[in-house]
Amino acid sequence: MTRPINGLQLGAALLLGLLGLYIIWQGSSYDIGSLRRMGPGFFPIMVGSVLLLFSVLLAAEQWRTEKEQDFWIPRPILMISAGFVAFAALLERTGLVPATLALVMLVSLSEKPVRPLAAIATAVCLSVLGVSVFIYGLGIPVAAIRW
Template identity: 70%
Template sequence: MPRSINGFQVCTAALLGLLGLYVIVQGGSYEMGSLRRMGPGFFPVMVGSVLLLFAALLAVEVRHSAPETGVWIPRPILAIAAGFVAFAVLLERAGLVPATLALVILVSLADKPVRPVAAVVTALSLSALGVLVFIYGLGIPVAAFEW
């Protein structure tokens, strides 16, 4: 008996591929440059290429997977969106560390079950790494804590 194609997930992969193609076409209108001296079109074309690759891999992976029958749960989307909004709001007002802590804690609420210890350890680790890489390593002018 042939397996049916999971149309919803294949269409989702196709939309991701179309987004990748759009980004490639739009980025291709800018100068590409080289690996040593990247032009303004280099990064969008590379991101679009990665999106296109992910779309192809996703389509192959989910082509014959069983369709999900569960009810759509908005909690993961809302938790991730809230994390991004909190990071954007807190970065200039409170600093990199509180913004990263809020981002990771809010995004961890999307997972089921919620693991508070793992979320706090991850938030603290990413905050420390962010300070080391972005403030000290790259010299980005953002405060770790804004008092």
């Protein structure tokens, strides 16, 4: 008995593979270098290769999984996109901490059931980590909280 082909998963694997090939093609115009002295083309070629590998694995996995009936669920796509837009819009106006809080709270609405305590704990931890790493550690000129 043959299984039905999951066209959505194969399409995603094809797009991911095409993206990986494009990145490899663009990165091959730069000097690759060696493992000890990596050139500017080394990282794009490695990232493209990993994407290409993931696309092959995703295509191979479609034969092991059942076809999903409910493949279009707009809530996660909309909430994650809204979180990215809110972070980008709030970062310079309000600072890193409020932007991170907005991002995590909006993204947490994408899954059911919504867990507000876990979202708040994650938002606080990511805000502290972001301020520690990006502002104090790397010295990126962004305010933690802008009044």
